[in-house]
Amino acid sequence: MCPSRRPASAASRPLHRGECQGVALAAVFTAPSTTADVSAALTKHGYLPDEGLSTVVYLSLTMGRPLFLEGDAGVGKTELAKVLAAWIGGDFIRLQCYEGIDAAQALYEWDYTRQLLHLRTAEAAGRAASDAEAIEDELYSERFLIRRPLLRAIDHDDATPAVLLIDEVDRADDEFEAFLLEVLSDFTVTVPELGTITAAQPPLVVVTSNRTRDVHDALKRRCLYHWVSHPSVEREVEIVKLKLPDVDGALARQVASAVSVMREMRLYKPPGVAETIDWATALGRLGAAELDTPMLEATLGTVLKYREDTQRVTSVGMEMIMAAVAEA
Known part of the structure; x- marks a missing residue:
């Protein structure tokens, strides 16, 4: 049995990350054999990945490396971690980063x-x-x-690994990044009064960044990196239909086309996939059969969250959006 805790004075060698991982994973969670297995599993749990994302998730699972996801807000980075936890059946542990967070609040x-x-x-x-x-x-x-979240993930004694989400690491400062790098290197923490705690089953780690600032290379090198882009219109239509099977396919395409145009308008906060789903849900609740100009103006608050963005769309973008909707 792999020990989860050793006294600080113990002379035995440290438990290195990954020594027990294969045994535990084999007993509870069957690692995917191909990237197609990853894509199928994520889709089954409500997340539609592209080929690049399926590949990097597959590599993260099979190589035992943290996954660093960077991209605009709302593209599905956080949702991926939640779906991973649902897929493997492990606990979902979230560390929300913010300016001023320190080791005590995280550990x-x-x-x-x-x-x-x-x-x-x-x-x-x-x-x-x-x-x-x-x-x-x-x-x-x-x-x-x-x-706190980091210690809970490290001291997790279930056979199925936990999924640790370190969300919006770009909001934290440089010192906290250095601290994370140390923790993620061996998943070992020393509590002076209790001893050294080493992960018997290292968590699956997902680190996200909205790129409000550059994250240091040292942390990125520790991880497998993937830039999560906004989906194409076709894939966004599929996402809406997956999440909202009752929404008419033509309406889903109109919504996805309109959102795609908005993302090209250099808005302060371009709409993400979550906003697309909210918009399609709102239109469905209103009984809209199609997206026309009056309905677009009435429901902009479900997809745009800043007054300046709403003003820009209504003043200079309506014609472009409705042209894209007509072609959808």
């Missing part, structure tokens, strides 16, 4: 409020001063350890 911290209550309870119970060392050991036990 672990101590529950100081409960520790203080425990200390006061011990005092009220009249525990002698000779028990001070025992009380201190109790305070810094796993009972009071708050596991």
Whole structure:
């Protein structure tokens, strides 16, 4: 059996990443044999990948490497991690990055409020001063350890690997990137009061970036990289039909064509696939048989999220959009 925790003073060799991975995966999750298997599995779980994405997911699963997905917001990077977790049957653990995030917020911290209550309870119970060392050991036990996403993924003891999503890493700062690089290198964390915790079953890691800033090469080199583009009109139609089977195919094509034009208009926030699906859902709820000008103007709020974008579309883009809709 592969140990999940070793005391900090243990002399035994470290458990290296991947030593137990093949056994656990073979027992619970059958790794795909081809990229076609990946495509079929993702499609079955509601995600329609292109060939490039299926290939990089296949390589990530078979090589045991983190997956770095970069692209505009809304192209499906986060959704892929969720679908991977549903596919393999593992826990989905999400670390949402933001400006100022630090190691404690990502890894672990101590529950100081409960520790203080425990200390006061011990005092009220009249525990002698000779028990001070025992009380201190109790305070810094796993009972009071708050596991944040990274530690939860590393200390995950299920036979099926967890899927760890490190979302929008470009929002974090350089120091946090360096910290992530260290953690992802061997999936080992040292909690001084408890010892060294090494992943018995390394998680499947998906790192995403909206490219609001450049992520350092050192982190990217640790991963398999893939740029996730907006889908073509044809593939977006397929995505809408997969997600919304009740939506008329002609309407789905009109919506996808209109969104494609909007993405070429240099908007502040071009619509993503999620907005396309929302728009098609809204039109279906309104009973629209087709996308005409009045319906387009009335429902722009489901696909555009900034006033400036709405003004640009209504002032200079309506003719182009309706021309694309007419050709769809």
